[in-house]
Amino acid sequence: MRRVIAGVGLAVCLAVAAPSALARVDAQAATQAPVSLQLLAINDYHGNIEPPGGTFFGQPAGGAEYLATHIAALKAQNPNTIVVGAGDLIGASPLISALFHDEPSIETLNEAGLQVTSIGNHEFDEGRNELLRMQRGGCHPVDGCQDGDPFEGSDFDYLSANVEVQITAAQRAAYTKALASYNKARAAYTKAVARYKQRLRTKRAACKTNPRSATCKRKVTAPRRFTRKRPTAPTAKPLLPATKVVTTGGIKVGFIGMTLEGTPSIVTPSGVAGLRFLDEADTANKYAAELKKQGVNTIVVLIHEGGLQTGGLSDCAGISGAIVDIVNRMSSDIDVVVSGHTHTFYICTIGTKLVTSASSFGRVVTDIDLTVESTNGEVVTKSAVNTIVPRTIAKAPAETAIVEKYKRLSAPLANRVIGSISADITRSQTPAGESALGDVIADSQLAATRDAAKGSAVVAFMNPGGIRTDLLASQISGGEQAGQVTYSEAFTVQPFGNSLVTMTLTGQQIDTLLEQQWSGPNAVAPRILQVSNGFTYTWDAAKPNTDRVIIADIRLNGQSISATASYRVTVNSFMA
The missing domain is CATH 3.60.21.10 (Metallo-dependent phosphatases)
Structure with a gap:
């Protein structure tokens, strides 16, 4: 009878334990x-x-x-x-x-x-x-x-x-000064320890020969432990x-x-x-x-x-x-x-x-x-x-609040009409690398610096990476009429805040500048400069990266430039 009960009890225990064990296995697997x-x-x-x-x-x-x-x-x-x-x-x-x-x-x-x-x-x-x-x-x-x-x-x-x-020169100088001070202090401590040890030896010798001598009775004080840390070199x-x-x-x-x-x-x-x-x-x-x-x-x-x-x-x-x-x-x-x-x-x-x-x-x-x-x-x-990211979905209210706040704050300047266009002026490049918008920007830079009092420039160059978007005649950004260009639209085309710099270059230096469009960091992805009206040149893609422009083919207002003559050239401050 006892065996039967024990067997029944074991079966019950197993029946109870089995679901718990399975749960643990499932949890572990999960x-x-x-x-x-x-x-x-x-x-x-x-x-x-x-x-x-x-x-x-x-x-x-x-x-x-x-x-x-x-x-x-x-x-x-x-x-x-x-x-x-x-x-x-x-x-x-x-x-x-x-x-x-x-x-x-x-x-x-x-x-x-x-x-x-x-x-x-x-x-x-x-x-x-x-x-x-x-x-x-x-x-x-x-x-x-x-x-x-x-x-x-x-x-x-x-x-x-x-x-x-x-690491700056000031940091190096400060480290050098701190290291010299540390070495000086360390040397002084080393000398103090040597003196202490010598005095201790002298005292011990005196005590050995005459315990009552003044030298034996003299107190010898150990120098304080040197705890100063060596300065760490700047990295x-x-x-x-x-x-x-x-x-x-x-x-x-x-x-x-x-x-x-x-x-x-x-x-x-x-x-x-x-x-x-x-x-x-x-x-x-x-x-x-x-x-x-x-x-x-x-x-x-x-x-x-x-x-x-x-x-x-x-x-x-x-x-x-x-x-x-x-x-x-x-x-x-x-x-x-x-x-x-x-x-x-x-x-x-x-x-x-x-x-x-x-x-x-x-x-x-x-x-x-x-x-x-x-x-x-x-x-x-x-x-x-x-x-x-489609514009057919709902707007995020918190983002709308941010955008509307800054639209309101920027509106007086952003919505100011500064000019007009009758057609789109885009960054789209010809096979030679020239774009209408790039030419307009270079022309405007030349116009701004042509006068003797403003630089006496005869040519202007614009880097293509500084032209960030197109001017579109149909774009309405601040309630203006179609074709009108606002300050905000013009700013977005060139948003860097660069200034204009007019410098003197020889004809040979201009040729070197043009060759750089395909060499160095531009070898993989050429960056073709946009040029002002009156400046022309030809380039040959079949020639080596450093010899694609022939100086005799560079012309200013129809005349070939001279390698030794000087020319006033305007660029933005990034290029300068």
Whole structure:
């Protein structure tokens, strides 16, 4: 009987225990299941808080009010979402943002939920101190807080792994002085210790021969312990943090932020003074290894450098440009590269890495999906698609409030009519590299500096990268009539605030200047200068990069220029 009862009891225990054990097994399996992560990426926003002009893939796109709504809708698809950027979020901005030193851009991106971004070359347009203000907040040192409210800075983190603050002469001098002082103090201490030891030996000898002697009774005091620390030599450090780790869904995701190494060649020197820009791939590999040591196995590079392709919105047809070599030199520790700078769109696989770019001006969000092993944080699958930000969706009320505030504050200047056009004047280039808008700008620069009192210029050159948008006859930005051009529209074409500089160049120097359009940093993507009326030359694409222009073919008002003669030439302060 007792055995039967015992058997029944054991059966009952097993019946009760079995569901609990199964529950534990199910729970364990659930915790070990792969985790789905989502990255939402933008790049080259350039302060376009209002919808940019024109259409994108046949539809109106972009604008902070729609961008925030679009991001929110994508985030709703996955609770494990991180919103990231790849630089040039500010700088070269329309008047509504630039007039307030891009504080409006930062505020709209805060509202959109951006969490981390790399730094682009245009973040340095007003110098590194202004970039630091964008990160940390505070009123502008000259203009103050123009909207009457304190500027809190960005809620998201800027990363600058390959941008180092160089050691200054003052720092070296201070270190040398501190080291000399330390060495002097250390030498004095060493002498004091030697004297102490000698006195101690003398006392001990005296006590041994005559315990009652004055020498034996004399107190010998040891010098105080030397506690002064040797000064540390100054070292170059990143301007802002190199990396950031974000944990979502139990997965640690490491981000490395970088700016294109060639930034000093495309930014006004004062904007990057005291900074050094390092090789992108080498830097990425260094910090990827550091993240791996910290137990971070999902690693994403945010880089402001890019490429070009000829396919559709999410294609990778004939990808070319600097990004290809950089990614090919990156270590296998890196899973995803979010890029920018070239204002184009692509979804590529280069080697083992997913490489993305989301066009520009807030018109596109890249939706990146990662499947990650929960046990070790390794990426199992990765894919992405570029999604257009449509203007058929609801506006985000918080963004509307920001945009309307700055529209109101900028209106007196922005809506001022300064001229008129009867047709579109665009940046579209001929096969030779010339554009109507570039010619108009060069003509205006020549007109402004032709008089003897203003420079006596005979020719003007304009860099194509400084022409940011088209002048459209149909555009209505501030209630003006069709064909009228407002200050805001003209400003958006050239938003840098450069001044004009007139200099004297020989004919040979002008020839050298023209050859530089295809050489050096322009060898991969030539930058054809726009020229003023009366200046002509021919170039031959079949010739070497440094010998495409024949000086005899360079003409000014129909006459060949002389290699030895001097000419007054106007350019903007960036080119100068």
